[in-house]
Amino acid sequence: MPKTPFLLIITSILFSFKGISQTLTLKITGNTLKETHILDSLGYNTLHKDLTSITEETSSLQEQLFSLGYIENILIPSKKINDSSFVYKLHLNRKFNTIYIYYKSELINQQTLNTISNKVFHDHFILNVRDIEQSLTFLNTEIAKYGHPFSKLKLTNIRIDEQHNTLKAHLSISASKKKRTINNIIIKGYEKFPRAFLKNYLKIKPNQLFNLETIQYKTAQLNSLNFAKEIKPPEVLFSKDSTSLYLYLEKSKSNTFDGFLGFGTNETTNKLQFDGYLNLNLTNNLNFGESFRLLYKSDENDQKTFEADVSLPYIFKSPVGVDLLLRIFRKDSSFTTTNQDIKIHYQINQKHKIFTGLLYTESNNLITSKTEPNISDYQTQFYTISYQYTQTQPENILFPLNEKMYFETGFGKRKTNINSEEQTQFKIEAFKIFNLNLKNSIYIRLNGASLLSSSYFENELFRFGGINSIRGFEENSLYASLFGLMNTEYRFQLSNSIYIHSIIDAAYFENDIQQTQQKLFGYGFGFGLLTKAGLFKFNYANGKLENTAFNFSNSKIHISLTTNF
Incomplete structure (x- = not known):
């Protein structure tokens, strides 16, 4: 084929594509x-690929002008300057800043309208x-929250008030007369999930007005439970x-076994000593949401503690709900103290x-001689009132609990032979994690207790010290009638599973028997790993x-391992 015709064909094709793809x-x-x-x-777009795009752009611009109050704007037919340039003319005309909207009070209440307008009257309200x-x-x-998920709103009979240069319209509400309520709650995945938690923890129950937004918010709180989690959003x-209503849940591993081994040098004998404890928590094994804890602790001061509590x-x-506690403490051959605690709790929300509750304590002096005048047999009975607040962060697998506060006060009597x-006691325990960013956080914990009495026995004082109170001291080696302590940690997460x-x-305590303050x-x-x-x-x-x-x-070196199963 001759070169000249071939080049002419190629050139023609190139120019044809150029013409087709012009802007x-x-x-x-x-x-x-x-x-x-x-x-x-x-800020409308000035460059377009075809006439359809230009038409859509002008329509979009007119809608913007309508929403700004230029409801009388008029688009003048386009003027084509050349094959690639188009000029349109838009007459904006008057701008209306306010609109009077008339409504029926039986369809929507005035309190709801107050959230969108500060000028609400018995039959109309004013909006920008x-x-x-x-x-x-x-x-x-808002209307959907009251059982009308398919409601529709629109403005009708829109007109211009020439006298006041404003707009007027009627609010038309289309909703079924019968309100939608939740008739059935169906759980998928974890069918044995305790239904009482739906009613009392999530506050979701049959015959409740349907509101999907509220339901989604409430079901997200399931992740605050340690024995169940939501695996997908609810469906209707x-x-x-x-x-x-369909809820998609999954049962989580919530049983824990916790223990630690501590060792240090005895100040008297200069020999290495070991101490430790075992802590077993069983949660929701009966699919009731119940919890059972068993604790046994033995430390280097020849002290033994046994605890069992059920919630x-x-x-x-x-x-x-009901909480039961049994605690037995033995101090070498000096004394034993038994606590029995029963509480009734009410879950306000998540x-x-x-x-x-009622706390009963009995302590027995095991020393036959009278060399320890500060240890005595006694019985106490306290009436207690407590409050607990918790805030979770389930997305953090290392620290799922972000904040907790527990306060208890008790009033009662101590009886001896x-x-x-009369006695009064106060207890407080609180902690908070301040997340600086994804890797850095600060942990602060406060713990304290006070016993108010005109006289004290050594076997009724508070005992603290060790890994779960002030670290660097022997377990339960400190006795106090009043104490307060603060634990702080600066935490840096190397990854999702490792932190340093x-x-x-710091701590302060008083011992009124020894008249000491320290x-x-x-x-x-x-x-942690x-x-x-x-x-x-x-x-x-x-x-x-x-x-x-x-x-x-x-x-002191403390080693612990918490296992979930």
Whole structure:
């Protein structure tokens, strides 16, 4: 084939594609220079691929002008300058800033309208024109909360009030006369999920007005439970006469086995000593939401502690639950103390819980001689009132609980073979994690207790010290009639399963028997590692009294492992 015709064909094809793919230019002007400035400020697209795109752009611009109050704007037919340039003219005309909307009070209440307008009257309310779309969307959402998920709102009979240069319209609400209620709640995945938690914890129950937004918010709170979680958002099946709610749940591993091994040097014998504890928590094994805890602790001071407590929530599907506790403490051959505690709790919502109960204590002096005058047989009976607040962060697998506060006060009497004496006690435990960012956080814990009495026995004082109170001291080695302590940690997460932290603890306590007041400090470091077996923790801490030098031989190493199963 000759080269000249071939080149002509190629050139023709190239120019043909160029013509097909050319860009069209759009220019829109107003009737005045001011109107043109307004149109330019709206930022419409000037470059388009075809005439259809230009038509859509001008329609979109007109809708914007309507929403801004230029309801009389008129689009003048286009003027084609050349094959690629188009000029449109838009007359904006008058701008209306406000609209009077008339409504029927039996369809929507005035209180709801007060949230979108500060000028609400018995038959109408006033809005800025630019707020119409957002306000109607909000009103439709509010109406849906009252059992009308398919409601529709629109403005009808829109007209111009020439005298006041404003707009007027009627609010038309289309909704079924019969309100939608939840008829059936169907659980998929974890069919044995305790139904009492739906009614009392999530506050979702049959015959409740249907509101999908509220339901989604409530079901998300399931992730605050340690024995169940939501695996997908809830779904709804609407039929002519009923509404069925589907919840998709999964049972979680909630049983834990916790223990630690501690060792340090005995200050008297200079020999290595070991201490430790075992802590077993069983949760929701009967699919009732119940929990059972068993604790046994033995430490280097020849002290032994046994605890067993049971929590039974939502008895007979009511919002009331019961907590039972048995605690036995033995101090070498000096004394034993037994606590029996029964509480009735009421779950206000997912975060708040209140308690009232009875605490009975009996302590026996095991020393036959009278060399220990501060240890005596006694019995106490306290009436207690408590409050608990919790806040979770389930997305953090290392620290799923972000905040907790527990406060308890008790009033009662201590009885001995000689006399009876009024007593009052206060207890508080609180902690909070301040998340600075995804990797850095600060942990602060406060713990304290006070016993108010005219006289004290050694075997009724509070005992603290060790890994769960002030670190760097022996377990339960400190006796106090009043104490307060603060644990702090700066935590840095190396990954989702490893973190390191500092230890800075401080405490103050009083012992009214010995007439002493002391300040204590603990310093150290630690790390945590989430393994297949559970969460492994290592702490190294050194404790000291105020105005005393550090003694590294008094350092304590604490090792613990919490296993979920």
